[in-house]
Amino acid sequence: MAELRTSFPNIYLASKSYINARGEVRLGQSGIGWKPATDQDIQTVKASKINGISAETGLLVIQSAEIQQIIWQRVGRMYGIRIVLKNGTNHRLDGFDRDVYDDLKEAIGKYFHGITLENRELNVKGYNWGKAEFEGTNLVFRTENKPTFDLPLETVANTNLVGKSEVSIELQSAPEIAGKKRKNQFDELVEIRFYVPGVVAKDMTNKDSGGSDQEQEQSETSAAQVFYETVKSKADLGQISGKSIVNFSEVLCLTPRGRYNIDMYPKFLRLRGKTYDYKIMYEHVLKLFLVTKPDEMHVLFVINLSPPIRQGQTRYPFLVFQFLRDEEKEVVLNLDSETIKDKYDNQIMKRYEEPLYKTISELFKVFVAKKPIVPDTYRTIHGAQGAKCSLKANEGILYPLNRGILFVPKPAQFVAYSEINSVVFSRVGSGSASSGRTFDIVINSHTGTDIQFSSFNREEFDGLFNYLKEKNVKVLSDISEKATVSYAETDQSSDGEGSARGAQDSDEDESSVDEDFVAGSESDVPEEYNEDYSSENDE
Structure with a gap:
């Protein structure tokens, strides 16, 4: 005899964000299924890689013995249920009509012993002060003992402790839709910040041990720190399973500024600083650059990311690391010879004994599957790979490369030649002695955005101008521009000068010395400031 089942059509699978897949939900004695x-x-759903989805058929099957709780609540698509499993995993099904609540509740009570459909009412009053609780892999924010919103922690891309009482949570970006312009992409939440005041005991079992005040202070930590560590562990951002392939300690980063530890894993790298901690997937790396600074003592390794990492409101699409050119370090990878041969085709070595920047660039080349871009033929008058200049108030170095222009360290910029409409060299023929020693360039892009680099050494003009011209970039210069004046303007200026000269002459006439005046002579008309002056009223 066939198993009795209750089905609900046109239900959306919402276990992962930005998925638009519809199917049929079936409930029976064995569990819950979605087809x-x-x-x-x-x-x-196959491409979504959701846990529990069959790789062959796309079916979602949840055994009744795995179910811990089923919650009914209002969602964006009418009503939905959240299925909480005993291992902490959550599955979401949206699109239920309000009228099917009784039928669904009856089916759950009939098929699953000891489990009832919990009706969860949300608090939508707009309060922002409440309590955050962790339920499995979800963060639930409650106000007035009612949930206001919940955050699936598997969608967390990064979390940071900002100050002593503030924790920021950055969310994964929505996938770009092929064929759609940027303005037609998803609107998305990118960051949430929580203010978590107060302190908590490190060991709750020793809370009433009666120790000294100093011991109690040492046994306490900030509530924000505990909240931050919990988010990291639940979102799988902290203790990452498996050993890292290689670790680099205290690497100097110019953008964003600070020293970071770099832990490289097979599919991602972890960037750990004093305040910020990032998990960066290799597939998010767009380009790699390896350039030498003009002092010939330092090498810059630049990583172009999309999406960029964030520190507060600031985005960093480029990571700029600086190494001493002659700094050598022995590096041993946590890989055996068979893995190096089978998985990496002997493209990397077990042991490296060479300058550190070479080791890191070679490893990135293999793990990211992208070759670092290096300067080709351009050289300055002093033989350097890049020319010193300024971008707004920031001094840096401009590197003309084979396929674009790179400016480092801050704010790092890369403009491909294919995106450039024209490059204008300005202040080249300036007459003043001070400004004649430098010149500027303005890059006009096809999108209408202009980028101005200023304060180039005047001697770099010929080399930079000719190099860009060789790359088929449209270059313009004001060196041949001359000021031209029309006859009408000449007449107007002449008239203006004549009238001005006439006014000046009249002023000179008015202020000229009176030849008839003789100092000390008696005046025919007495003045009020003369001592001998007397009026009729005085009499």
Whole structure:
């Protein structure tokens, strides 16, 4: 005899953000199942890589013995249920009509012993002061003992402790939709900040041990620190399973400024600083650059990221690391010979004994599967790979490369030649002695955005101008521009000068010395300031 089942059509799978797959939900004695409606829905859920989804059929099967709790609540698509499993995993199904609540509650009570459908009412009053609780892999924020919102921690990209009482949580970016412009992409939440005041005991079991005040202070830590560590562990950002392949300690980073530890894993790298901690997937690396500074003592290794990392409101699409050119360090990878041969095709070595920048660039080349871009033929008058200049108030170095222009260290910029409409060299023919020693360039892009680099050494003009011209970049210069004046302007200026000269002459006439005046002579008309002056009223 076939198993009795209750089904609900046109239900969306919402276990992962930004998925639009519809199917049918079936409840029975064995558990809960969701079946995609169309072939396109099958392909969508297969690509989502959700735990529990069959790689062959796209079916979601949840055994009744795995279910711990089923919650009914209002969602964006009408009503939905959240299925909480005993291992902490959550699955979401949206699109239920309000009228099916009674039927769904009856089916759950009939098929699953000891489990009832919990009706969760949300608090939508807009309060922002409440209590944060961790339920499995979800962060639930409650106000007035009612949930206001919940945050799936698997969507967390990064978290940082900002100050003593503030924790920021950065969320993963929405996937870009092929064929759609940026303005038609998803609107998305990118960051949430929590203010977590107060302190908590490190060991709650010793809370009433009666120790000294100093011991109690040492046994306490800030509540924000505990909240931060909990988010890291729940979101799998802290103790990452498996050993890292290699670790580099205290690497100097110019952008963003600070020293970071770099831990490299097979599919991602971890960037750990004193305040910020990042997990960067290798697939998010767009370009790698390796350039030498003009002092010939330091080497810059630049990583271009998309999406960029963030520190507060500031985005950093480029990471700029600086190394001493002659600094050598022995590096041993945590890989055996078989793994190096089978997985990496002997492209990396077990042991490195060479300058540190070479070791890091070679490892990134293999793990990221992108070759670092290096300067080709351009050289300054002093033989350097880049020319010193300024971007707004920031001094830096401009590197003309084979396919674009790179400016480092801050703010790092890369402009491909294919994006440039023209490059204008300005202040080249300036007459003043001070400004004649330097010149500026303005890059006009096809999008209408202009970038101005200033304070180039005047002697770099010929080399930079000719190099860009060789790369088929449209270059313009004001060195041949001359000031031209029309006849009408000449007449107007002449008239203006004549009238001005006439006014000046009249002023000179008015202020000229009176030849008839003789100092000390008696005046025919007595003045009020004369001592001998007397009026009729005085009489």
